Amino acid sequence: MGSKRHLSILLAGLAVLGLAGCDTAQQESEAPAPVHVSVLTLEAHELSVSEDLPARVAAVRNAEIRAQIGGIVQRRLFEQGAEIAAGAVLFQINPAPFKADVDSAAAALQRAEAVLARAHVQAERLTPLMLAGAISRQMYDDAVALREQAAADVAQARATLARRRLDLQFTSVEAPIAGRIDQALVSEGALVSPTDATPMARIQQIDQVYVDVRQSASVLEALRQQIGSVTPELSVEILGGDGKPLGMRGHILFSGIEVDAGTGDVLLRVLVDNPQRRLLPGLYVQARIPRAHYHAALSVPQQAVTRTAGQASVWVVDAQGQAQPVPIKLGELVERRYRVVSGLSAGQQVVVEGIERLSPDAQVAARPWQPAAVSEQLSTVAR
Numbered sequence: 350m351g352s353k354r355h356l357s358i359l360l361a362g363l364a365v366l367g368l369a370g371c372d373t374a375q376q377e378s379e380a381p382a383p384v385h386v387s388v389l390t391l392e393a394h395e396l397s398v399s400e401d402l403p404a405r406v407a408a409v410r411n412a413e414i415r416a417q418i419g420g421i422v423q424r425r426l427f428e429q430g431a432e433i434a435a436g437a438v439l440f441q442i443n444p445a446p447f448k449a450d451v452d453s454a455a456a457a458l459q460r461a462e463a464v465l466a467r468a469h470v471q472a473e474r475l476t477p478l479m480l481a482g483a484i485s486r487q488m489y490d491d492a493v494a495l496r497e498q499a500a501a502d503v504a505q506a507r508a509t510l511a512r513r514r515l516d517l518q519f520t521s522v523e524a525p526i527a528g529r530i531d532q533a534l535v536s537e538g539a540l541v542s543p544t545d546a547t548p549m550a551r552i553q554q555i556d557q558v559y560v561d562v563r564q565s566a567s568v569l570e571a572l573r574q575q576i577g578s579v580t581p582e583l584s585v586e587i588l589g590g591d592g593k594p595l596g597m598r599g600h601i602l603f604s605g606i607e608v609d610a611g612t613g614d615v616l617l618r619v620l621v622d623n624p625q626r627r628l629l630p631g632l633y634v635q636a637r638i639p640r641a642h643y644h645a646a647l648s649v650p651q652q653a654v655t656r657t658a659g660q661a662s663v664w665v666v667d668a669q670g671q672a673q674p675v676p677i678k679l680g681e682l683v684e685r686r687y688r689v690v691s692g693l694s695a696g697q698q699v700v701v702e703g704i705e706r707l708s709p710d711a712q713v714a715a716r717p718w719q720p721a722a723v724s725e726q727l728s729t730v731a732r
Contacts, residue, residue, distance in 0.1 A: 384711050386703030387718035388666055389650065393695045396646035396688060397639060398681045401588060404562040404619070404636040406628045408553035412526045414439060415549060417519040419542035420446070422535055422549075429532045433524045433552060440522040440549055442541065447517040454513040458506035465503050468496035528554035529626070558628045560587060560599060560619040562636045566608045569615055572601065572638070585619045587628070588635040597621055597628070601638075641681070647693055648686040650718075653701045654679065663693070664700035664707050666715055672700060672707045 420442040427439050472492045479489040524530070531551045535541060541549060572583060587597040599621030608615050619636055621628065628634065653663050655674075662676045677692030693699070700707065701718040 381712070383670070383714040384672070384703060384706045385714045385716070386664075386666075386672070386700045386707070388698040388715040389653070389701050389718045391647050391649070391689075391693060391695050391697050391699060393645040393647060396643045396648065396683065398641040398643075398683055398688070399586075399637045399639050401592065401635045401637050402562050402564065404560045404587075404634050406630055406632040406634060407559040407561055408528070408555050408630045409557045409559060409620075410526050410528065410554035412524070412528070412552045413548035413550075414522060414524070414552065415543065415545065416440075416442065416522060416541040417543055418442065418447070418516050419540070420520060422537055422539045422541060424537060425533050427530055427533075427550075429530065431530060433528060433530045435524055435527040437524045438521045439524055439530070440535075442520040442522065444517055444520040447513065447520055450513040451510065451517050454506065454510035458503065458510050461499065461502040461506040465496070465499035468492070468499040472496045522549065524552055526552055526554055528552045528556075553630055555623055555626055555628070555630065558621050558623045558630070560585075560621055560628070560634060560636055562617045562619060562638065563612075563614045564617050564638070566613055566615045568640075572603075572617075583639060585639070586637040587619075587621055588637060590633050590635065592635060595627065595634070597623070643688070647689040647695060648683070649677075649689060649693070649699050650701050650720075651682065651685045651687060653699050653704070654687055655704065661687075664704055665693070666698040666700060666713055670712055670715070672711045672713050673709060 422440055423443050424441040425439070426441060427433060427437070433439070472489075472495075475484060475489045475492050478484045479486060529552070531553070533550050534547055535549045583601045585599050585601060587595050587599060589595055599619040602618045602620055617638075649663055654661050654677075655663070660676055661679050662674045664672045665675045666672055675692055678690040680688035680690045682688075698715060700713070700715075703713075707713070
């Protein structure tokens with residue numbers, strides 16, 4: 350009887366343990382599985398905020414080549430589209446009429462000088478006679494007046510000769526500045542004059558160029574403050590019309606800025622070195638204008654931000670591995686990442702992927718977030 354009783358007690362104990370084990374297994378099976386998410390650990394970093402604006406290239410200096418005398422063009426002495434040095438002869442106007450004018454003016458000067466020499470001699474002869482009383486004072490004064498008139502005629506003849514020589518010099522049309530010359534707008538045999546509406550050619554100096562950007566006047570003071578004592582000039586990156594960097598930079602010129610009364614915009618001129626002549630006048634480009642610079646900024650990917658009734662928030666994983674929504678204040682959007690103004694601190698883990706499966710206090714299994722570009726590189730290497 351005793352052995353049967355002990356056996357009954359043992360079987361009852363095993364049954365109780367079996368039931369307890371079933372309850373534990375059932376509880377474990379009912380516990381929710383952790384949500385798999387990708388997280389980004391926030392780190393303070395240096396951040397520059399800029400804005401890409403359409404712009405147009407203009408030459409630093411522009412010169413229209415015009416004739417200063419009237420005549421027939423004999424020769425064109427430059428290659429169209431070439432680089433021209435200042436003072437280079439571009440056109441030759443027929444000089445023959447002007448040479449004849451120079452010779453005529455030289456002869457007139459010679460005649461005037463001969464008259465002056467005779468007037469000098471006459472006045473010198475009459476001086477002792479006037480002192481001796483042999484001639485009247487009136488006769489002597491007339492001789493002196495003739496001498497002075499002859500001297501004035503000589504001066505006028507010399508000025509006329511100088512002018513005729515200058516006209517002869519103008520038959521060689523020279524470049525007033527160095528730069529690239531466009532196509533010739535007149536050909537050999539054309540009659541040109543100073544009153545022509547169309548120039549003979551145009552020269553543009555493009556070793557440096559202006560990149561003109563229209564910008565709201567409201568941001569002008571902010572740009573001025575960025576210069577201050579931090580940097581002597583505000584550096585601007587130049588991009589192509591397709592938005593690709595050209596590897597060229599310039600600085601904003603703040604002198605001579607005027608506000609357009611109709612639009613409220615200002616024309617910002619960016620001076621850019623252009624040694625390879627890649628930027629041509631009239632070309633449309635983009636200018637990356639700096640807006641702000643932060644030495645220790647926090648930023649989160651755009652996809653990590655959710656909005657509810659206009660309030661931005663992100664999901665943060667706490668020390669217990671649970672996800673909690675945290676309201677934040679956002680700043681600028683730079684390369685698909687928002688700058689965080691307030692609400693987060695360095696070292697926190699922000700959920701980037703898997704947000705749609707989260708609820709408050711949800712247990713998560715976190716793995717480091719990989720940006721799309723890095724993920725694509727890793728997959729390419731794996732293949």
